[in-house]
Amino acid sequence: MLIPTNYNRLPSVEGCFNGAVIMGGTVAQMAGGLAQLSNAKFLGEAHYNVSHSLYGRYGYSSLDGGVSSIQSLASYKNISSYFLYQSTALSERLAIVINYSAMTLDDTPNIKISLRPSTGNSYSVAPVDVGIEFSNDVHIESDLTGTERVKSLFTGCELIDAPTNTTPDLPRPLYVPSSNRGELLIVDVEVSAVAIASIHIYDIFEGSVTP
Secondary structure, three states, rough: EEEOOOOOOOHHHHOOOOOOOOOOHHHHHHHHHHHHHHHHOOOOOOEEEEEOOOOOOOEEEOOOOOOOEEOOOOOOOOEEEEEEOOOOOOOOOEEEEEEEEEOOOOOOOOOEEEEEEEEHHHHOOOOEEEEEEEEEOOOOOEOOOOOOEEEEEEEEOOOOOOOOOOOOOOOOOOEHHHOOOOEEEEEEEEEEEEEEEEEEEEOOOEEEOOO
């Protein structure tokens, strides 16, 4: 069925509680409203701002507003950050937007993203999706001097099938296996020579689904 994205009113109370079995347009209106709630309005989403001790070459701290630059430090090598994501029963593919700054002075910029379950209260559980990799000069914009301007990377919203890769793929959405949908998940982001300013994770909307 098609999922309506525009505002969809539910039937009036008087149209439903009138002493008769409802059918036809009233039922279709209720079905459309419920489908919109579950498949559009109730989709999962998470946004994280990543604080750093210094923002940019002028030494702004994360307490200062109006800062549009961020500096990748020499110590940013193989650093993993773990972002929690509460999936829903309909979470199948997760799109990700990352705001970042990269510099090639000390290392080759690289970002790897994988998806892990939160079972066992550990960040080292085997991934349910080995994930993807953003590479320097192919996806990541960087330079030697470090202009520190924040740029964006996006996984895209392709409705992929369950991946079978054993090493990171080219950028694509992360895939949530059916057995893990509705669970608290961990988005593992490993960076080298990259400073992350923020990350946005969300369920991909599907305009047509099979009930």
